[in-house]
Amino acid sequence: MPRQSLRIPSVCALAGVLLLIPAFGVAALTTTGSLGEVAYAVYAPDWTWQKRDINVLVVLDNHGPRTADVYVGLVFPSRKADHFVYSGDTETVIQALPGESTRYAFTNIQARDGVPRQIYDFALTFSCGGVTTRVPYAVRTIRGAAVNSGQWALYVPLAIALVWSLVFACVLPRLAGRGAWRRPGEAVKSAEDREAWIDQTPA
Amino acid sequence: MDRPDTGLEQGAPRPWSLRPARLGLRTVMLLGTGSVIASFYIGTGDISIGTNMGAQFGYRLWWTYFVLGIAGWALIDMSVRYFLQFGKTPMSMFKDVHPVFTLYMFLAVIVCATFGSYNQWAACAMVVTGYVPDVSIELGGALASLCALLFLLTGAYKRLERVFVVGLIALLLCLFGSALMIGIDWGEAARGLVPNRPGKGWRPLFMSNAGSMINAWLILIYPYTMIERRWFSDRLQGKVNILHRARIDYGWGILAAGVVALPLMAAASAVARPFGILPRSYMDLSILLEPLAGRWSTYLFLGGLFLAAWTAGVGWWLCGCYALLDIFNLPIKLNSRPMRAALVLFFIPSTVMLLLRINPVYQMLLFSAFLAVVFPVIGLVMLWRITRPDMGYFRWSPRTAQGAVIIAADVFAILLSVYIGWVQIGALFIRR
Secondary structure, eight states, X not given: OOOOOOOHHHHHHHHHHHHHGGGSOOSEEEEEEEETTEEXXXXXXXEEETTXXXXXXXXEEEOSSSOEEEEEEEEOOTTOGGGEEOOSOSEEEEEEOTTOEEEEEEEEEEEOSSSOOOEEEEEEEEEETTEEEEXXXXXXXXXXXXXXXXXXXXXXXXXXXXXXXXXXXXXXXXXXXXXXTXXXXXOOOOOTTOOGGGGOOOO | OOOOOOSOOTTOOOTTOOOOOOOOHHHHHOOHHHHHHHHHHSSHHHHHHHHHHHHHHTTTTTHHHHHHHHHHHHHHHHHHHHHHHHOOOHHHHHHHHOHHHHHHHHHHHHHHHHHHHHHHHHHHHHHHHHHOTTSOHHHHHHHHHHHHHHHHHHOOHHHHHHHHHHHHHHHHHHHHHHHHHHOOXXXXXXXXXXXXXXXXXXXXXXXXXXXXXXXXXXXXXXXXXXXXXXXXXXXXXXXXXXXXXXXXXXXXXXXXXXXXXXXXXXXXXXXXXXXXXXXXXXXXXXXXXXXXXXXXXXXXXXXXXXXXXXXXHXXXXXXXXXXXXXXXXOOOOTTSHHHHHHHHHHHHHHHHGGGGOOOHHHHHHXXXXXXXXXXXXXXHHHHHHHTSGGGGGGSOOTTSHHHHHHHHHHHHHHHHHHHHHHHHHIIIIIOO
């Protein structure tokens, strides 16, 4: 068999694709700001499927010499809070230690289905040492799974595949010999132009 | 009295007594088929399970990849030994037993390849939608699967191997690059290699990983790649050499799955575990990487995910088509008309299923459990076949150390797969 090599053009093409990736921004909220000596950053996806969870991550960096108590609140869109399922706290006070980075997350905020898909205006409020700021956070919902999670996520695709197997059963036998599916295939013959190492006998 | 058929000529060497020819470094480094095998293992299943393990238990379940890898290796080895002894393709084993097994395999192949590939296209679509939100999941997935179809329709086997080698190296670079930006706790990772039970919830993950690593009929693929490469010999020494070379090859493929799990566990352990987040969305997980490791970490993670999913999707189709060609005694050849017909037939349902929009992370955990249910039948048929006396030089024989190790590995693999299948049947169809 001829020697295989990783050809330069394919490596270059791959490198080119990888270098192109940062040209697109990953769809997400990334906001940074500061409350006096405490810098904050918020990371969260800006779209979600209905019936799926989103998580909002808050990172606080205290550049000051003293511990700072930072109030962080998650504000749901007005009159639409019931479009989401969330059982955690919507506000908390985080102790940001001097010179350290502290993370906090509002987790498992699930968008309900059965409501029109839309853009929701969430917000995060930060308060520290008398300084308050509000970070708007828009989340777009898109259509979620057509079947409920759980076993239906297995059974529905399974049923589609089983039904489709009838199509395979109609097409493939036409290309094969009669009753081929029941007969074991012919044995493979040794190739004439096989690679040298195959028949080498150890010294 | 008739002498029983042992598949051996009189005066032939004792089983497992021949030494294989030494392989040069260059031969060992040609990891083409190994990379194709790796692509089956490194897909959304590996990523979903690895990230969930990392989010719940850190590195502590890393050992499962290697224990299950031994079983996966032994199962591939059985199909290769059968092929080398008789020159017959894997489906002949099932036809030898009873046609009902051929029907079972026919349905299992179609269901698994359709299901498995659909999951990969859905994962590709999530990455595409993450970058360009206006591209719908259906369109993103359809584009990914269309690229795969065109690639396979126009491709030759050797080119496919080259692409997979490049893809595997790239995805390893992407995922390790992403994880190294966060920092891998090497000490914890080393401790994760020691088998342990880290707490409640580890068993379902282990079962899903078994479905992913033992991987149902995918373990039968290797002989097809050998036919494409013309790795067959009528001479016993040639067979021994091929087996030796092939073992390195699929050993590398399985090892790659375990290696790739490390950066996934590292990422999930760092970003999801502190908050009790169970990763159910690749996008969410990748975004959480950014504050810890910077924007490039997110890009690399998504790039690695896309490569893993796309190559695994191609792998599922390829395996499905080879197995179907084998069932109908059609030529095992990538650039043949029946192969093209089968590829198009797989493209249609796996793309239509994108309309269901089932989350691939969630579905892969379920599907892996389903695979674990499908497999024991295949494993038992293989065990029956390779323990028959006509296996000749490659038969079970405890007289040499290699023969004894092979018996132990085969028994371990079958017992493990039967046990996992039994537990999963209860979990999927009885207790729920």
